[in-house]
Amino acid sequence: xxxxYSFEGNVPVVHPTAFVHPEAVLIGxxxxxxxxxxxxxASLRGDxxxxxxxxxxxxxxxxxxxxxxxxxTVVEEDGHVGHGSVLxxxxxxxxxxxxxxxxxxxxxVVGRQAFVGAGSFVKSGFHIPERHLALGSPAKxxxxxxxDEVAWKRNGTAQYQKLAQRCLTGLHPAAAMTERAAADTxxxxxxxxxxxxxxxxx
Numbered sequence: 001x002x003x004x005y006s007f008e009g010n011v012p013v014v015h016p017t018a019f020v021h022p023e024a025v026l027i028g029x030x031x032x033x034x035x036x037x038x039x040x041x042a043s044l045r046g047d048x049x050x051x052x053x054x055x056x057x058x059x060x061x062x063x064x065x066x067x068x069x070x071x072x073t074v075v076e077e078d079g080h081v082g083h084g085s086v087l088x089x090x091x092x093x094x095x096x097x098x099x100x101x102x103x104x105x106x107x108x109v110v111g112r113q114a115f116v117g118a119g120s121f122v123k124s125g126f127h128i129p130e131r132h133l134a135l136g137s138p139a140k141x142x143x144x145x146x147x148d149e150v151a152w153k154r155n156g157t158a159q160y161q162k163l164a165q166r167c168l169t170g171l172h173p174a175a176a177m178t179e180r181a182a183a184d185t186x187x188x189x190x191x192x193x194x195x196x197x198x199x200x201x202x
Contacts, residue, residue, distance in 0.1 A: 002026055002038070007047050018053075019164040019171075033057070037164040039083070049073065049089065058160040063087070068106060080157045082118065090122075093130070097153045113150055117142075152199045159193045 002020040004012050007028030014020055018036040029046035032038065036053045039061035044051045049067035053059060057079040067073045067089035075081060079092040082100035089106035092098060096110045099118030107125040110116060114128045117135025128134045131150065133142045194202075 010046060012044075012046070017165070017168075019167040021167075033077075035161050035164055037160045037167070039063070054079070054094075056157065056161050057081070057092075058157065058164070060085075060160075071106065076112075078154075078157050080153065080160065095150075095154065095157070097156075099135075113145065113153075115145060115149070115153070148199065149196065152196050155199075156193050 002022055002024040005027045010028040012026035012028065012030040014032040015034045017034045018032045020026065020032060020038040021040040023040040024038045024042040025044070027045045027047055029050040030044045031052045033053055033055040035056045037058040039059065041061055042059050042063045044065045048069040049071040051065050052072065052074045054075065054077045056077055057075045059065065059075065059081045060083045062084040063081055064086045065073045071089040073087050073089055075092045076094040078095040080096070081087065081092065081098045082102065084101040085098050086103045088104065090104040090108035092110045093112040093114060095113045097115045098104065098110070099116050099120065101118060102116045102120045102122065104116070104122045105124040108122045109127045111128050111130035111132065113131045115133045116122060116128065116139065117133060120135045120139040121137040122134065122139040126139065128141060131145045133145055134140060135142055
């Protein structure tokens, strides 16, 4: 189980179907909903305000979630937060995607099924409309998303929902091998999730 700390009587809550990596940290007022995935080295620090991941959402490796006193940071159902992102006092709408290494500041609202491009800085109070892409530093709304982009995102989030369940039974501490065993000659199935460029080409 993750490194979990109570803070002034607030104890994190983790649904039994969620997976929180043993090297993640949960502090204080943090709620992790059903089927969520929290990656290694993520820090969800509910010592000032409340942190909430709703059903089916994921927060990947190295993410930081925090907020000012009396505020909340919420990732709604099926929200998808890429590696190394920082969310501070903001709200990520249902079925939305936060690209790798993005920063979302206080009062940001990401609309349902919206995307934040990788490496973006979203300034305080900025609202991203439903099914739109915002990117840049500071981020600006660029355009409406295509049906293909929304479908691709849903597929990626589904893979993380499956990964949460796989990790609950299949992730174990292990000693490293000194060399790789002979390669398995069984056929490799087509990957269930690919880059957006590859997805469009299918």
